[in-house]
Amino acid sequence: MRLMWLANLSAQAAAWGLIVSRGWLVFDMTGSSMDVGIVTFAAMVPLVFVPPIAGVLADRVDRRTLLGSTYALNMAQNLVLGLLAGTGTIEEWHVVTLSFINGIARAAQQSTSQALAANLVPPERLLNALSLTGATQHGARLVGPALVTPLLAVFGAPAAFFLCTSLYGVGWWLIGRIESLAVGGGRRDESLLVSFVAGLRYAWAEPLIKMMILLVMFHCGLTMAFESLLPNFALQRVGAGSTGFSTLMIGVGIGGLVGSISIGGVTEPRTRGRLYLALGLLSGLGQAGLSFATGMPLAFLAVVIMGASQAAFMTMSQSTIQALGLNEYRGRLASLNTFSLGGIMSLMNLANGFLGTSLPASVILLSNGLLFAAIMAVSFASAVARMAYREGLPVATRPRVAIEPGLP
Numbered sequence: 001m002r003l004m005w006l007a008n009l010s011a012q013a014a015a016w017g018l019i020v021s022r023g024w025l026v027f028d029m030t031g032s033s034m035d036v037g038i039v040t041f042a043a044m045v046p047l048v049f050v051p052p053i054a055g056v057l058a059d060r061v062d063r064r065t066l067l068g069s070t071y072a073l074n075m076a077q078n079l080v081l082g083l084l085a086g087t088g089t090i091e092e093w094h095v096v097t098l099s100f101i102n103g104i105a106r107a108a109q110q111s112t113s114q115a116l117a118a119n120l121v122p123p124e125r126l127l128n129a130l131s132l133t134g135a136t137q138h139g140a141r142l143v144g145p146a147l148v149t150p151l152l153a154v155f156g157a158p159a160a161f162f163l164c165t166s167l168y169g170v171g172w173w174l175i176g177r178i179e180s181l182a183v184g185g186g187r188r189d190e191s192l193l194v195s196f197v198a199g200l201r202y203a204w205a206e207p208l209i210k211m212m213i214l215l216v217m218f219h220c221g222l223t224m225a226f227e228s229l230l231p232n233f234a235l236q237r238v239g240a241g242s243t244g245f246s247t248l249m250i251g252v253g254i255g256g257l258v259g260s261i262s263i264g265g266v267t268e269p270r271t272r273g274r275l276y277l278a279l280g281l282l283s284g285l286g287q288a289g290l291s292f293a294t295g296m297p298l299a300f301l302a303v304v305i306m307g308a309s310q311a312a313f314m315t316m317s318q319s320t321i322q323a324l325g326l327n328e329y330r331g332r333l334a335s336l337n338t339f340s341l342g343g344i345m346s347l348m349n350l351a352n353g354f355l356g357t358s359l360p361a362s363v364i365l366l367s368n369g370l371l372f373a374a375i376m377a378v379s380f381a382s383a384v385a386r387m388a389y390r391e392g393l394p395v396a397t398r399p400r401v402a403i404e405p406g407l408p
Helices: 002-030 033-044 046-058 063-087 092-120 123-154 157-176 192-205 207-223 230-238 241-263 269-292 296-324 327-355 361-381 383-391
Strands: none
Touching (some): 002 033, 002 063, 002 157, 033 092, 033 327, 046 063, 063 092, 063 157, 092 123, 092 296, 123 241, 123 296, 207 269, 207 361, 207 383, 230 241, 241 296, 269 296, 296 327, 327 361
16 A cells, blocks of 8 residues: 555646646646636546546456556656647647546546555555545645746746656556555446446445445535635635635645544544534535635635545545445446546536626535535435444445346
8 A cells, every 4th residue: 555655646746736837838828817727627527427437447457557557648648748848849739638638547547546445455444545645635736836836937847747757657667566456356248338337226225335425426516616716705705816715725735634634543433423424514514614704814714624624524435435335346436436526526616617707606605515514414314324423434344235237
């Protein structure tokens, strides 16, 4: 697991460094924020359709090989980007195309890495492993931009792209050194669609897994799709403009880092169950609290709380789903998490941005936050949820049966 953690650290730093460098290059080329948005959308849209395919593949082939392939693909597209920028032959459509390829690789990487982590550690340590991975992701949001910013200022975008290429190369080399067996064992004699539907049926047949996946989807759509609202909120409520937006995003990252680290030591099932409920409520109520903030100190405190509760809630959800799921379905279960994190979040960010043109950002933040808090409260009416919250979230238990395609 140590090798995978180091590979993830290197790749995440490269990913966030690439986001900054790519945006800087496009804005320098065109002077248009809209063009930067187009490139960003090209990198995010694969999160809508790639996770189901990647999840099926992660259950059929060696997960180490598949994950290493995503690193190699990102290494190659970064290298091409650097060469085009360095030779002065780059055009905007090159950046859009390579961003799309980057998005495909990252979407597959996220699904595969979750499934692989479940093969590398025992179930009782999976929460610790994923909490460390989550902390790495949030820490990389600070490390990656910090590494490329001096290069952008002194040498320009090509040097930053070559650094990102090197970081992906280090991650690829580390993944290749993992020796543990990591094969899902999924069936190869059926189509991708049939396999993915079988994964959906399996998730739906397992009450606790189904409940947690549904809560994750609502959580990502209602409490984690706030980026498109924060610039207006920073201007309207905090009165800080673009500087305020950057400060609030830093607060979210700090909270996420703290939340990911702190959740790793929670192993007692009953504590996990009660904490899961509390984190879900806090995610919604924290966002609702942000909507009332009128100054930077209170707003910053609110986003730190949001970041911490959201990261801890997602980490606990992912680790429990992976620990409970049969190995042959773990890739497809992870793909549902990836779709929620990327696909649902991107779509809801788009919807929130549209609503923000006619409604105050604070109103949207308040309504979405209260809605998710209400969903968490109403979930207590479910017998499955009540047992999970009262009796605790199990560290690992074998699900009832693996549903095969064609069975009722």
